[in-house]
Amino acid sequence: MRDETAEDENWGQQFDRLPATPDERVVEARPTRTEVVEWWVERFGIDPKMFDGYTFWEKGAGKIWAFNGEVVDPIEVQGLGMRILRTRQRHWKPSTNAVQRFCRDATKNVIELSPGEATAFVAGHDQQLDWWEGDWGYLTAAHELAGEREPLGVGLYLHGELRSTVPKGRQEELVKLD
Amino acid sequence: MNPLERYAPLVDDEAAFLEACERSLPSVVRVNTIKTTVERAREALDDEGVAYEPTDWHPGILKLENSSPGTNWPYFHGWLHGQEEVSALPAIALDPQPGERIWDTCAAPGSKTTQIAAMMDDEGVLIGNDNNLGRLSALRHNAERLGVTNLVVSNQDARNFSMKPFGERTPDKSGSFEQFDRVLVDAPCSCEGTCRKNPDVLDEWTMNHVASVAGIQKGILRRAVQVTKPGGTVVYSTCTFAPEENEAVLDFVLEREDCEIVAWDVPDGFETAPGITEWEDDEYDSSVTNARRVYPHQNDTGGFFTAKLEVNA
Incomplete structure (x- = not known):
């Protein structure tokens, strides 16, 4: 109590x-x-x-x-x-929702994903992305949509790998994406 | 009995009404202007080859031709929300403004709540209340996906909604308030208006349910008027054609609370019918004609009822 x-x-x-x-x-x-x-x-x-x-x-x-x-x-x-x-x-x-809401104009720690990488990211897959030369830790993962950069969610970058932290409830919404 | 036959005498064209109720509804999405613009949302749909048709009465409400929502990028980003076309009406009647204090009495799963948040530019205090804890989690999920940040999620019985959590008894405390600028009562109802989406509602319909749910509606609407500022607005809406759940509820509350039913501007190009003043052996206050009835054949939507009340100063 x-x-x-x-x-x-x-x-x-x-x-x-x-x-x-x-x-x-x-x-x-x-x-x-x-x-x-x-x-x-x-x-x-x-x-x-x-x-x-x-x-x-x-x-x-x-x-x-x-x-x-x-x-x-x-x-x-x-x-x-x-x-x-x-x-x-x-x-x-x-959180995923906060990054989507507040990081549209972020200038740091934004990792821009290709269409294939973006699809894998929102499906919850971890990916080896050795080309990233920025900080480790929590990044805003983004991709291009309707001609502008749009944040997807939060990725945890460690040892060359981007781990997706997109919650399960959001992943399911994309099952039929392709 | 098929409840639609009960209401057919109310409409101008019975055959068109009954025929429209048989057809299924197209998949419709509302563009969420908290996260994007109508232009960008349309561009994203175009880029993905998702065919849609804007409704002729609201630029941000799009009919999808084939796909369901939830299977494309703009949906993932919370740019779109699946919402029945006609259910966009109550928020339009409510006319919420940025920075106001607004209560949505029966909010889950949140289509209308999130539409209100967008119309408030996501600023102010919007209380999304529902008595069902399970449905509240859907409200929370939808609101967060759509990027809403001005929503307070509350779990009370709207009929005796307490203002205590909001500081009613501590008026000197920063942030406290005891009345709302506007309240939406999108009441639980018999739902025959949704038969084009869910035909089961017609089989499950009973007169007993109409009577019991009307009692709940009256209780919620009374409480809504009581906690609204003088001069403030209450909108009452349902997706039923039953006069017992619509005009009779308004008439009941008009007699007991200090408020009046006022006209509201239906968007151009959207056809409605006035509320009715007589049903079976009952007569209702003449001001219920300011309420708007929507029949499925009028705009090729679901059925609906929306009334706007002004609380007297």
């Missing part, structure tokens, strides 16, 4: 707003709004203004949600905006 008095507990059934800065932090190890925005800026080179209207929330340990509006803190609901990031682990992991 929830202890109403224990404000420093990270309770899994409610959303708690991230503190703006470390000075305002009450719950230990909870990331701050600044850290979350800076992570996206540093990792993908996106414009921080993209998050100006957003509030950031934690539900359960480390799961960060972005909401484009204002509600009371804390709030007990089933969902609040979009799950964008998994924190409280050594390498923070962005």
Whole structure:
């Protein structure tokens, strides 16, 4: 049961707003709004203004949600905006939906896939892509669609291999793609 | 009995009505403007050789000629969402604006909810509520695939929807609110209007179900009016032809809550019929004629009912 008095507990059934800065932090190890925005800026080179209207929330340990509006803190609901990031682990992991939503204009760590590679990626296959000369770790995988680059999802690049992290529920939607 | 025969006397052309109800519906998608533009979505479909035809009343609603949605790149990217053509009407009547607070009372699986989010430019507070936890996961999945970030997913019985989670009792707290600018009640119903997609609804239809679901509809619509600001908008919609679930529900709520039924602008090129004021032994308030009925033969769609209410100041 929830202890109403224990404000420093990270309770899994409610959303708690991230503190703006470390000075305002009450719950230990909870990331701050600044850290979350800076992570996206540093990792993908996106414009921080993209998050100006957003509030950031934690539900359960480390799961960060972005909401484009204002509600009371804390709030007990089933969902609040979009799950964008998994924190409280050594390498923070962005979500497929967040990368699709926020990384269209990313300037860093975007791996552009050929049509065949893109199809394999969204089907959930890991691929040997030795030609990538950028960073290891979580990348935005993208391909060209209707004349522009469009993000597909998150790939984990390690030792020359791009691992697809496209969730099963999204893969199924492409079974009949060819 | 076949419930369609019950409603045939309401329509201008019984034969056309019954004949249209027999035909299956084309696969229709709505372009999700949170993630792309209508132009780019069409270009992506063209590039993949997916044949489609824009509807003549809404540029972002496309009829696919052969394939079903879910099998092409623009669908994977959340640029398209499979949605019955006629079900785009309630969000149009609701006319949501960016930054507003809006409640979708019976939101899952989220076609109309995500359409509302797009019309809000994905800004503000949109509460997508459903009493069925299983259906809520479909709402969440659809909303995230479509890139919606202004949605609060809530699991309450809409008839006694509590504003407490949103700070009703702590009005001084940042972000708290106790009333909505607009509410959509897309109510559970007998669904004969979906018979072109799911003919089973006709076999399962019973008068008992009409009576019990009408009680639920009245409860939800009353609550919707109660939590809407003076001057705010409530839209009531169903996919049934039953007057007991449409005009009778409006009439019931008009008598008990401070609101009125107002006219709304149906898109040009989309044919509708007015709500009816008499059915069997009952008479309804004359303002129910502001509601719009949609019969399948009028626009080659499913059947539908949409009314717009204004909460009195």
